[in-house]
Amino acid sequence: MECKSILCVKHGPLIGLDRHAHNIARFLIYENIYDEELISPWFRIASGINKVHYVSDKYDNYVQWCGPAIDYENEKSKFHSKLIHALTFFNFVWGGFEAYIDTLDLPNCKKYRGEINKINYFLKEKYLNNHPIPEHYNKVVDTLKKMIILNPWYGNSEILFKPNVCEVEELLGLKIVYKIRNLFAHGAFTFSEPEGWNGTKPLDVEIISASSRIVLFTMQMLLYANNNLGFKVPQLHEDEEAGAKADKFIINLHKKSYRHC
Numbered sequence: 001m002e003c004k005s006i007l008c009v010k011h012g013p014l015i016g017l018d019r020h021a022h023n024i025a026r027f028l029i030y031e032n033i034y035d036e037e038l039i040s041p042w043f044r045i046a047s048g049i050n051k052v053h054y055v056s057d058k059y060d061n062y063v064q065w066c067g068p069a070i071d072y073e074n075e076k077s078k079f080h081s082k083l084i085h086a087l088t089f090f091n092f093v094w095g096g097f098e099a100y101i102d103t104l105d106l107p108n109c110k111k112y113r114g115e116i117n118k119i120n121y122f123l124k125e126k127y128l129n130n131h132p133i134p135e136h137y138n139k140v141v142d143t144l145k146k147m148i149i150l151n152p153w154y155g156n157s158e159i160l161f162k163p164n165v166c167e168v169e170e171l172l173g174l175k176i177v178y179k180i181r182n183l184f185a186h187g188a189f190t191f192s193e194p195e196g197w198n199g200t201k202p203l204d205v206e207i208i209s210a211s212s213r214i215v216l217f218t219m220q221m222l223l224y225a226n227n228n229l230g231f232k233v234p235q236l237h238e239d240e241e242a243g244a245k246a247d248k249f250i251i252n253l254h255k256k257s258y259r260h261c
């Protein structure tokens with residue numbers, strides 16, 4: 001049966017996260033104004049990570065003598081492999097995002113300083129009323145909120161999803177993702193137990209994946225507003241003539257329905 005989750009790559013309208021990152025890299029490689037050696041490799045590497053294989057009890061010799069312990073460690077290895085994969089993907093996408101925003105020269109919001117606040121302020125003041133929001137962005141942010149309500153170790157959703165004076169409700173994704181990212185960037189992240197081994201169903205893989213998606217959406221908006229769009233984006237290693245128009249490509253590159261994906 002078809003599920004209705006916006007995060008489901010099989011049934012939903014969005015291409016896989018790896019292809020989403022790849023399409024950002026494609027744009028950057030052909031965009032040419034910024035040094036491709038600095039920014040695009042982050043997204044290309046993210047797009048090529050197939051899986052992470054993690055073994056939770058690699059050096060725990062006692063586990064092999066105990067049936068329930070084996071079941072538990074197997075489940076944990078599977079779940080944490082997916083979680084580590086999601087975190088690894090996120091970290092590469094975030095690295096590329098930071099490399100890119102380093103090249104921008106945007107004004108501070110008076111009340112709150114810092115690079116991420118500058119971006120949130122730009123989205124509020126310059127982006128919202130002048131440029132298109134990538135389709136499905138809001139659905140992903142809403143879904144993230146619902147998941148955080150169910151997994152409250154990510155923070156109080158009432159507080160997280162409340163814009164301050166430098167932020168705007170319609171484009172709040174980056175603010176929330178930044179808070180989530182700080183949990184594991186600063187060692188404050190909780191590694192959940194696999195489903196069935198604790199009372200609460202862990203949505204960590206989905207939460208981190210939605211966070212990566214939001215960073216990629218934010219890249220699309222920043223590239224749309226801050227870049228020269230008078231060029232074509234071909235497939236990698238394809239003839240330059242056959243590409244998609246950069247302005248259409250950058251705002252649609254995440255959708256299955258867009259033929260240049």
Ligand SMILES: [Zn+2]
Pocket residue numbers: 002003004005008009010011012
């Ligand atoms: Zn599905």
